[in-house]
Amino acid sequence: MSNAREIKNRISSVKDTMKITNAMYMISSSKLKKAKINLKNTQPYFYSLQEAIVRVIKRIPEDVKLSYFDDRTDKIDRNKGYIVITGDKGLAGAYNNNVIKIAEDELKKDGNHVLFVAGNVGRSYFENKGTNYDAEFKYTVQNPTLHRARVISGRVVQMFNEKKLDEIYIIYTRMINSLESKAEIQKILPLRKVDFMDEDGTDDGTDETNYIPTPHDVLNNLIPNFVTGFIYGALTEAYSSEQNARMMAMEAATNNAKDMLKELSIIYNRARQAAITQEVTEVISGAKAQKRKKL
Template identity: 55%
Template sequence: MANTKEIQDRIKSINDTLKITNAMYMISSSKLKKAKKMLADTEPYFFTLQSEMSRILRHLPDMEDIYFKSNEDKPMEERKVGYIVITADKGLAGSYNHNVLKLAEEHLLSYPNHELFVLGELGRHYFEQRGIEIEKQFHYTVQNPTLNRARNIAEEIIEMYQEEKLDEVYIIYTTMVNAVQEETQILQLLPLKKTDFNMKLPIDIPHEELALRPSAEAVMDRIVPDYVVGFVYGALVESYSCEQNARMMAMEAASKSAKDMLHELDILYNRARQAAITQEITEVIAGAKSQKRKRKK
């Protein structure tokens, strides 16, 4: 059994760690609330863009546009595919980063002709250590997602797509299913699919007249980049929210484990103290008996 000094040192060390985990939990909780408000403030605008795109496609379902092209006639091994991978800047967030990186690696193997775009320090270090080439490192901290950063990322991706340096673009990020469950997913960012914008209207509602100037294609080419910006921004904010939520759960579990360890150490400390007191009493009694025998002699 460890002596009382060793047990006290362990208790002090765990208490110090407990203070850190509690503080990290509170910080992540505050950041999560802020991120949810950021997303809620911008969602109406981008949902309206999506609605307008649906209206245009409802009136002109056969419209040809670069953002809605099909690559079905191109063999899979010849397609140039871009992947935007959103990870965290730091760990201590459970399986959050592991799930994103695992999904990204699986899809990178499917397309040998790929381009990798990484956000987050952990993702950059992970791919660099494995010798996987990164086409572009967006040196933004994912701790502060903003519309300006999302616009810079989207503009670069759209430019490469327009120049046919990329045939398809996918984004890998984490979405929050509910308060305790997160899901890592991959979604196609470009080209867009017309079926994703099909909004079924009741039969008795007539189609409104729509005037598109200078042309439907020009209007769509103006709307789609903003829609892509909104999608990237939403993915950044949702990933950030999931990271904070995952860190909260990890810190909560760590705090619970620390409290359980402290409870066990308290019991162990009391036993060690009791054993030490018992030993001291035994030594005092043994010494008294020894002195008594000497006096009798």
């Protein structure tokens, strides 16, 4: 029965693992629902902010130079900043690997690169690989908040204004739907007017708002808030995608555990049956031997 005992211990181990994976699935499901609610509640504000930027841009003459729209084409040796959003832990399928792969591809391109890594998995990866990153940029990605997004945007926007960075990108995982997500890179700064304008770029002339002191000054105050909203949205979507990826990974692990338990149960029953048959055979053989001795 030693073989059957080993199989029984393995069955017990698989059951314990299945309890853990199922619990992680439930926890991720709860976190995902909360993250979706937070994102939904804040989206109207940032959509309104984007519409306000559009109205202001239409009131600024074309010849006026806007600092946040300056692509600095005269600079050859460009400084590029990348906000890389990974998870704080694994067990989420290919979630972290997809983001890290995009970051590594960007690091191979020309220019000076500065990494701002949010999430313990990404920091550990780049640290172990010896890749330079901003060591003071230590942010977790659990329960993203608007305050955290504002602090991050304040840091990168300041570096852009001081011309320490000429381009700022964010690498994160966008949640397409409940079954699909995609790791992608988006450019934060400098902005492009065409991204805010209508398809024809025309002005309907209905905006009679007065901008004090000037539309240019108003826009310079709106853009940092817009960047904050973009980063907050990316943090929330990445967090949602992580929980969704972990749910799918844990669901697959739980299903695999169930299949393994079925196979182990069959093997265990066969082992028990073989052991019982062996014992019965030994008893019968012993009885026959005793009978022959009497004869």
